[in-house]
Amino acid sequence: MLKLGIDVGGTNTDAVLIRDSTEGAVLGVTKAPTTADVTGGIVAALRDLRETTGFEPGDIAAVMIGTTHFINALVEGGSLAQTAAIRFGLPATRALPPLVDWPQRLRTAIGGHSFLCHGGHEYDGTEIGPFDEFEFRTVLDKAVQAGATSFAVSSVFSPVNAEFENRAAEIIAEQLPGAPVSLSHEIGRMGLLGRENATIVNAALRDLADHVTTGLTRTVAEAGIGAPVFLSQNDGTLMDIDYARRYPVATFASGPTNSMRGAAFLSRTPSCAVVDVGGTTTDVGILRNGFPREASTDVSVAGVQTNFRMPDVLSIGIGGGSHVAQGADGITVGPESVGYRLTERALVFGGGQLTATDIAVAAGRADIGSAGVIGNSTRVAHLDPSLVEGALARIGARMAETVDRMRISAEPVPVVAVGGGSILVPDDLPGASEVIRPEHFAVANAIGAAIAQAGGEVDRVFSVSPQQREAVLDEARQEAVDRAVAAGARPGTVEIVDIEEVPLAYLPGNATRVRAKAVGELSLGGDRDA
Amino acid sequence: MRSTTGNTLGPAARGPAEVPAGAHRLAPADLPALASGATLLGSGGGGDVGVPARLLRHALAAGPVPLVAAPALPDDALVVHVGHVGAPDVLAERLVAAEDFVRAVRAVESAVGRRADAVGIIEIGGLNALIPALAATGLGLPVVDGDLMGRALPRVDQLTLAVDGHQATPFAVVDPAGDTVLVTSCAPRAVEPLVRANLAAMGGAAALALHPVTARVLRASGIPGTLTACLRLGETYLAARSAPPAEFAARIGARLLSAARIDEIQPRRGATTGSVTLHDHATGAVVRVDLLDELLAVTVDGETVAATPEIIVAVDPVEHTPVRSDQLRTGRTVLLLRLPALHQWPREAARLVGPAAYGLALAPGAGFRAAGQETPQNPGAPQNPGAPQDPGTPRSPAAPQDPWAPGERGRT
Incomplete structure (x- = not known):
């Protein structure tokens, strides 16, 4: 079975062709510049891949696409829909209305339409107040008159009881048929402000998502490929294209997740530390059983606080373009960097700035791995060997320290070194059981997309009495499995990969937050009903 | 018991207190x-x-x-x-x-x-x-x-x-x-x-x-x-958080009890305490943390090294972000720290704030370390009432005329 993995980054669009996810033979890789319309880079990449591998479009079983397009759109504040943020919670929650802490620029970009209605629920699912249909219809009229075209609806404790959000969606569908509606209980987890913000971001991206998913589907079809198209989600699992159209926010962390999963897959080391050395920074992440460890703290995206689960990544200011200097306090490396101008400014490329890459070349490191020879090594032949040695030692020590801070046990971990500056990672990195430099690492993102599975997650508050604990956990597991199947997993292959229960403090009735995550092989080639 | 307000204000109503000039705002x-x-x-x-x-x-x-x-x-x-x-x-x-x-x-x-x-x-x-x-x-x-x-x-x-x-x-x-x-x-x-x-x-x-x-x-x-002590502790923490663990602990005046990975979590049930079992990388020790809403006690290889009302904190080993009891997860590594108390509870308060208040049977006296036993002192904390006053660290704007000079308080 052949799969196409495509990564649409801000600069490049990478595509890979692989045979079956478990054996994982990489049949071909390519890179093309990303175009403003997203699809141009894909067209070029697919054409090139077809020329180099000769694959038949009809043999492709699935196309997986990872993209940073939506998160970039939010960061840049472009192509965002006029969005109404409507919350049910009054008389509670009035002190912090929707959008209250958003950066002014983004708030303006989406129109700044913020509304509060009475209602919502308590933690036990009872109403804070009744649903006031007249009030909601009045708010809706105001929102429409103000120019809102996309609607984000949140309600207090909607992960416990989604009734108000669902009723609001019905009324919007009746008044404004076809208008995009984003409901907070379908998008975020407990914690009103973070969940609401994620919902508003999602709503603001719905027009763009419509446009992009339509373009992706058409582009793939025009290449003669009839296979289904999936998009990568934050947690490294897939969603089908219709789901992505409704939940573009679910792609936000897919970039680093795909990169790490791809690197682990290429090196056949599902539990490892991934050291990704770019031009300016080195990012270190940890994988367990092929999935990145999640950050414990809330993340802020473009200045908006959300409660997404993002991969836990630690960055240090050392990369291939880092300035290297001999000062009074010894040798320093970074954090200043020539960045993407490496090929103009570094010594080996005829520039005037001593960089980490120059040091690596002077030490003869540029010949190792798949990096090939970089620049002109005669331009760094004059460097003092003690400077070269000292700078390398400094870089190695910082990287070892970073890996050491991230790893979860005392035992040395396998380290997978990727990225354009990975020649800076020493083979004898302290704390590493081995340093693996996989082939094709430059397209790890696309590989990560290509190998992804379908997943489902539940994160809700259940009432768990000691006698019913197992029954409740089973209920959560079953719900996660059902969601994975709904997302496209083949029923027999779905496994629970994570389950946790956290009793809520100071609440009567044994209220417990249960989270379960299930992952399974994609159901392809008409075997979904098997 | 439900009441509406409506009682008349007494004649002693005096309005906002006057704040001395120079007080922190x-x-x-x-x-x-x-x-x-x-x-x-x-x-x-x-x-x-x-x-x-x-x-x-x-x-x-x-x-x-x-x-x-x-x-x-x-x-x-x-x-x-x-x-x-x-x-x-x-x-x-x-x-x-x-x-x-x-x-x-x-x-x-x-x-x-x-x-x-x-x-x-x-x-x-x-x-x-x-x-x-x-x-x-x-x-x-x-x-x-x-x-x-x-x-x-x-x-x-x-x-x-x-x-x-x-x-x-x-x-x-x-x-x-x-x-x-x-x-x-x-x-x-x-x-x-x-x-x-x-x-x-x-x-x-x-x-x-x-x-x-x-x-x-x-x-x-x-x-x-x-x-003020809380503000100072926070300032010190923010300045020290990127330091390596031992230095970080020293700078915030804490004792580093263990750096350990969570192996097993027994969740709390209502008012019944839960516990977390950890494995210390460096020493091989088995560490147990008892918890309810707060972290109540840390026991390393059978010896209780910190207990309520002492302040026990778990922080992330990378960025030293505090980890609350409900954020502990199997597989995570945390640093366990004991912060100096801001208040020396009298021993008579053991049944109220000591391990026994939570149904924990630990060694007698656990959590009630004598003042001065803790070194180094938390730079952000005021001196304990029973501890010798360090002339170099004024404890609060009111310190000079503080009526609770050592010995006058009767609750050690």
């Missing part, structure tokens, strides 16, 4: 340090400071809140203590507002028959370190620099004022809908159950105002200078 720029210090003093509990910090940032934008030391208040000045009670998870969904706390204070004022002169802090650990300042913005009053716990504790009767036999009444609980319950009198043992019973009808969380006391009483039974 809490401003938006103080929030990162205040939130960090409060989270550390939460000892793994006390709730997420996030929502109150946001509310307070908006509220302080209209003007700073003055801090006042209890000794700087006239003897008969009225201080009403406020805090958020109930589930932090409810707060994260239903939020709170300064108005809720204003209502609770007004209800207590109506029962006392006079206006409050300053707002008191119940609990300097966790989100309740921030709530009184929020209430103060709504009331137009200063906040007293001090508290009644010296950390976070789970119950509303674990207070220095309660230990010294002061009545919590009249007290009031108010929910976001404005539902108000005023309790005019009740036995000390009934305070906690009455508050909890009302919380059940109020969606699991509420604003609380209790212990209306004169400044004279607070000077004798409160814990002085803890808001």
